[in-house]
Amino acid sequence: MNHAERTSNQEPIVEFRGVWKRFGALEVLKDINLAVGRGEVVVIIGPSGAGKSTLCRTINRLEIIDEGSILVDGKPQPVEGKELYKFRAGIGMVFQSFNLFSHKSILDNVTLAPRKILGQDKARARDNAYRLLDMVGIRSKADAMPAQLSGGQRQRAAIARALAMDPKVILFDEPTSALDPESTQEVLATMQQLAGQGTTMIVVTHEMSFARSCADRVVFMADGAIIETAGPEAFFTEPESERARSFLASVR
Structure with missing residues (x-):
């Protein structure tokens, strides 16, 4: 089944409507209409100040929109309270700054939310954390503190x-912008692996190779x-707008 078939017959997982x-007087998002299908990898690129990170942060209401609506899994965003807390738990976020708890081990960082929010028992949360740390290639660091790890x-x-x-x-907001080239490649390889597994991803990045x-x-x-x-092949070989052509010329 190709990607179009996989996403066309399903409700979008995230949908922006107007x-x-x-x-203040600055319009940072202007009439955004966008639907992201289940299992789709959508990469958002553009010059600094384009509104990319703001768009990403509106999805789980870290930024509140002024007009229009955002649906996640077919439902409007809750406004506040327990419902919003639960809603945010279903949306993964990976930022430029890692936001790990510095006083907790890597294993504790990974198991905390599943135990507190999903109510998983300790053994199940640990087993799952070890599996995921293995998948991202750092199982050996499970007992280390964040300060002992590279970026x-x-x-x-x-x-x-x-x-x-x-x-x-999972929302990725410029996940490699604070990293050195070697670390960037490690993280992009992990993201590539997730994409291959059918994880729904919205990625704000300056890494054109990943987008492509x-x-x-x-x-x-x-x-x-x-x-x-557009699809990556069409966008990178024949962008339609003059704005995209000049942007691509500047990053090349």
Whole structure:
């Protein structure tokens, strides 16, 4: 089954409908309409200040939108309280800064939310954490503290932590921008592996090689708007807009 068949006959997992977001007089998101299918990898690229990270952060209400609606798994976002807490638990997030608890071991970082929020017992949470740490290549670091790991290892721990909640979708907001080239490659390899396993991913990144090799669709943003959306081959070889052509020329 090809990707289009896999996603076309299902409700989108994330859907933006006419979304606007303002910071004072500045419009940072302008009439965003976008649907992301289950199992799809959507990579969002564009110049700095395009609104990419803001778009990512609106999905779990880290940023509140001013107009329009965002549906996750067919349902509108809860506004506050327990429902919002539960809603956020179903969305994985991996940021530039790893946001690991510095006073807890890597194993404890990965098991904390499944135990507290999903109510998993200790043994099950540990077994699952070891499996995920093995998958991202850092099982040997389970008992280490975050400060003892390289940046790339910490980011892979953050990915394992996100996966431990069995999320509907994982949001990656420039996950390699704080890393050196070697660590960047480690993290991108892990993300590539996830993409191959059918994980639904929305990725904001400057890594064009990842967009080209792993995306099902590339979304190009500039000045708060989606300028064009295409498959990676079409986008990188024949972008439709002048704005995308000049952006690609600048990153090449």
